Each structure stands twice: as C-alpha cells, then as structure tokens.
Amino acid sequence: MTEAVQTLKRQRVRMILVNLAYFMVLLLLGVLLFLQNDAAGVTGYLLVAACLAGYLLLVRPMSKRYVNAVREAILRYAVCAELTDFNHQSKSGVTAEAVRACGLVPASADTFMSREHITGNCGTMAVEMADVTFPIIEDGRNAMFSGAFVQLAWPGADFAPVTVKAGETGSLSLPKQQMELVESLGELIPGSLYLKAGGETLTLLLRGRFLGFRVNPLVQISEQTLGANPFPELRQAMQLARLMQLERL
Structure with missing residues (x-):
C-alpha cells in the first residue's frame, strides 16, 4: 500500500x-x-x-x-482487502442474466447497464461484484433499480435457503450472529437489501449502494484514506457465508 x-x-x-x-x-x-x-x-x-x-x-x-x-x-x-487475484474493470460489468438468475428482481437485457466489475478469490470462495442499473415495476409503476450486485460462489458449500427482498427480514429464522449480519447488510439504507442464499452461492443486491462511489480529489492521500472501507457489505457477506457454511458442517 x-x-x-x-x-x-x-x-x-x-x-x-x-x-x-x-x-x-x-x-x-x-x-x-x-x-x-x-x-x-x-x-x-x-x-x-x-x-x-x-x-x-x-x-x-x-x-x-x-x-x-x-x-x-x-x-x-x-x-477487497481479503481477496487474492483482485481484478477491477471500471467500464465492464455483469450480465443481465447473472442478475436475473438469482431470482430477486427481474432484469431486462435490453435496458440493463453494469459497470465497476470486480472479481477475486478468498480461499476457494469466488467473489464477483459490479454496479447495476435496470428498470423494474414497483408498486405498479415504472422505476429504476440502481445499486451493487455481489455474488459469492463457494464450491462444495451447502448454504441453507434464505431469501430477503426489500429488506424484509421479519420471516427469517436464523441463528443470532447470522441474523445480525443480515440486518447489518441493509442498515445503511432501509429497504435496500435483496439477498438469496442456497447451495453453493450467496447473492446480494444492495439498492442505492455503489462500488463506483464518489471520490473527493482534494482529500489528502494516506494509508488511512485508502484503508477506510466505503463498502463494508462485502466483508459482512463473506462472514455470513462462513457462518452459514459452518452451521451446515
């Protein structure tokens, strides 16, 4: 650094x-x-x-x-401090099919946009992230879904089925530590969390949270500047994946 x-x-x-x-x-x-x-x-x-x-x-x-x-x-x-093989392509992104496959929100390929594509690994866990924007129907009206897509793929894992949409966690029945992590994932913006876990993958859509965050060019550069994490949700998601996998062992 x-x-x-x-x-x-x-x-x-x-x-x-x-x-x-x-x-x-x-x-x-x-x-x-x-x-x-x-x-x-x-x-x-x-x-x-x-x-x-x-x-x-x-x-x-x-x-x-x-x-x-x-x-x-x-x-x-x-x-991405915990990741090896870090790769960041600011002008590329994930596909609409990758977002649609998680089953959390519909994403049309015709008007789908994605940038800030990041890939890396943490041990055998593969991480893929990007910012995404696409239109959705919300409460019977046209709206835009803009935020971050995060997917953890852990070969050999067996995550219990968990689904959260629009931050609604009331129906979940998870151990205390896992529940705290799920709640922390969506605490910065109420209603922003969309989560799907099951089998070998854990996927997040975080509405209003972006990897293409703003940078003030006048701020002094130091190790503290580069070490301040503006997107803690990745670390929280990885910890949640570890806890969910330990519970299944």
Whole structure:
C-alpha cells in the first residue's frame, strides 16, 4: 500500500497544478477580453476555444484518471482487502442474466447497464461484484433499480435457503450472529437489501449502494484514506457465508 500512496500523492500534485494553471490562464483570458471589450474579435473567440479544448483534452481527463486511480486503490486495499487475484474493470460489468438468475428482481437485457466489475478469490470462495442499473415495476409503476450486485460462489458449500427482498427480514429464522449480519447488510439504507442464499452461492443486491462511489480529489492521500472501507457489505457477506457454511458442517 505504501507504494500506491506515494504514486497517488504524485498524481494528486500534478492534477492540482494542472488545474491551477488552467484556471489562471482562464482568469487572465477573462481579464484580457474584459479590458479589450469587443475589440478582441476573432482572436478572442479562438482563445476561448483553445481554453475549452485544453480543458476537455487535458485537464478533465487528468482529473478523471486520478479519481479512478484513487477509487481502484480503495477498492483493492479496503473493500477487497481479503481477496487474492483482485481484478477491477471500471467500464465492464455483469450480465443481465447473472442478475436475473438469482431470482430477486427481474432484469431486462435490453435496458440493463453494469459497470465497476470486480472479481477475486478468498480461499476457494469466488467473489464477483459490479454496479447495476435496470428498470423494474414497483408498486405498479415504472422505476429504476440502481445499486451493487455481489455474488459469492463457494464450491462444495451447502448454504441453507434464505431469501430477503426489500429488506424484509421479519420471516427469517436464523441463528443470532447470522441474523445480525443480515440486518447489518441493509442498515445503511432501509429497504435496500435483496439477498438469496442456497447451495453453493450467496447473492446480494444492495439498492442505492455503489462500488463506483464518489471520490473527493482534494482529500489528502494516506494509508488511512485508502484503508477506510466505503463498502463494508462485502466483508459482512463473506462472514455470513462462513457462518452459514459452518452451521451446515
């Protein structure tokens, strides 16, 4: 992690300096055009166009690359700290069929979107996650389901059948520790938890929770920054899977 912190610190300094330089040029251009009033003519428009091009081609992409690098580091070192073979593809995702197969909510492939695809392993347990967005019918009305998809596949496991939809846990009959973990999975946003366990898989849909979380580019980078977990639900789900498997042994 130490090397990642140093790399991100250097990227942050370059990003801030480029942004400051851009806004200084923009300020000077504004003052120049104000002093010359309408006399700048075509030259003024060309300078404005050059500044806009500089922002779109240099400043904005650099800022986005830095934010994405910080997010990936947090995902690697905090959210997925227990995983080996960590792989993150921000522009790819899971399929609509993978979400539909869990049987928690219907997902049409025609209007299904997914990003922030993560895969990895914890021992023999395979982990797959992504952000998903797709339309659903809710209370007879069209709505959007946006959130995180998490699936744990543990070859040889025998999870007891458990289903939770929209955070409704009243009908569950689980041991105390397992029940506490299920409740903690949905406590950040009431009604956000959709859970399906059975056989070798445990699947979560967490409405309103995202792996593509926001990153403030002005925050100082440190090991504490990268170690702060913005998505504790993965760790809780893995602990729930372990407890459910121990109970079946």
